[in-house]
Amino acid sequence: MNIIANEHTTELSRFIVFSREEWAQRRANTPLTLSEERLNALRSLNDRISLAEVEHVYLPLSRLLNLYVGAVQKLHAATSTFLGHTTAQVPYVIGIAGSVAVGKSTTARLLQALLSDWPSRPHVELVTTDGFLYPNRILEERGLMNKKGFPESYDQRRLLRFMADVKSGMEEVTAPIYSHLTYDIVPDQMQVIRRPDILIVEGLNVLQSGKKGRSRKGPRFFVSDFFDFSIYVDADEAHIEQWYIERFLTLRETAFRDPSSFFRHFTQLSLEESIHTARSIWQEINGLNLRENILPTRERAHLILKKGANHLVQEVWLRKL
Template sequence: MLENNKSNKEMENSYEPLLQYIEYLYYENQCRTRFQYKLSDHTLGIYPTFVIGICGPVSVGKSTMATLLLKYLNKTMPHIKIKIISTDDFLYSNQELIKKGLMQKKGFPSTYKNTNIINFLKDIKYADAPVEHYIYSHELSDIDPDRKEFMNKPDILIIEGINILQLPVKGIVPISDYVDLSIYIDSNLKLIREWYIERFFEMVRLNKNRPRNFFYKWNYESNYQAKTFAMDIWNKVNLPNIEQNILPTKSRADIVIHLGKDHIISQIEF
């Protein structure tokens, strides 16, 4: 969903109403907070961060949607501080996944530190201090143990990931409890598979000079071998994850955005 694919018509028909809706919900949330403080007879404290969750299948365009919303909201609400984070930053490290026997299911719900995601969202939403988190490195295809970030409390946080609407095991709070607006990005599986293959080869190209990167070696294999490997990952990991864990969460989303060819929005459902 590249920005240069965004026509004026699509902006007018889809993105502008969506941005207006987000702005309305943001200020409604602030008004509700003011009344809650007033009714409870407390001095007005900090406003909770408004959290937008973007979920959907792998390669459907979650991170691009998050980046577009950030850019457009910065224009329509220039006085508001907005940040983005991915749930990939809360994956178990590859070493931990191997130890747990989960490396072949990387990206499944069991491979994320969901309690860490919940604690991060709780702190960023209600506390007024920098919140620490690790960074997932796409160069390493792993959590970078030497790289941490401290996020200062934003007015709006956009969190994207496949697991935002998934129901946890009994006794654990759902991630969605800390999300004020959830958006599910959807498309047909054939298109999503095409986008996954395109992204695989794009990552191969981008990492041709990075020997440490997971995708580096495929620069020295035939396109047939590389595509065969990518399709094997799709069939054994991504497709089962979509069918078993991701697609069933669509009904829990506040908004479902359907994408057609070239990642153009074809329909928005509330």
């Protein structure tokens, strides 16, 4: 059985597949609230997202999420009626997964901005799971520095505790902060989350469902168990590798030159050496993580954004309810 089918076929499938043009039509009358200046502030390094891309892809997605959040709020009200008392409303949690350099950070920030602009003006927070990586000293002790971003490099217990606290409606929850400049957890600094209406959780492996072959007594919980909706940002590996190399070369001329940068030594490389280094890092670390851990979780997402070589979303896969 083919798990993917066009929305106009009757074949059994897990997803409805929309072309870019078909998806754009689902925008309806959703207004564009972003300016070019505001979009530039949300765009990640080397990401080529435009206002046209926002209109064609992200406004329909914002409309869909608006409908989903409204439906969950009605379900919450129905549950309160059944129980005979008012229960505290908890955040609607959206997970965003995908490879390094695929553009998921831009997607997360863009969605935060668009959802915050809804007429109801919801409070939308964004947390990246980078903050839940083990500090470098622990990764070094465990021989995991070259596995940074792999599932075993995260403090899963702390991340799960954070998610459980968010979904229990706690007034205040904190998350560690990660610095891409120093390539480590920032000591003594925390991001404070105060009961948002919507929480976006962005990370490489947020759709993971545990290690293969690993057995454990009692119930198992995963980050994705706490998601109300999940998005996977997808592209062919060859395209993502090229985007990673391009980003590495840009950083070599910008952020890597900061005296505090963990990667400052890369600025001494020639252009040819830099390309070779970036490709090696991709093949030995990021590409391996994508193939072994990230890509296998793609079909667990509620929605998949499939990008082409030009960074633009070409197809949208929406999982059937």
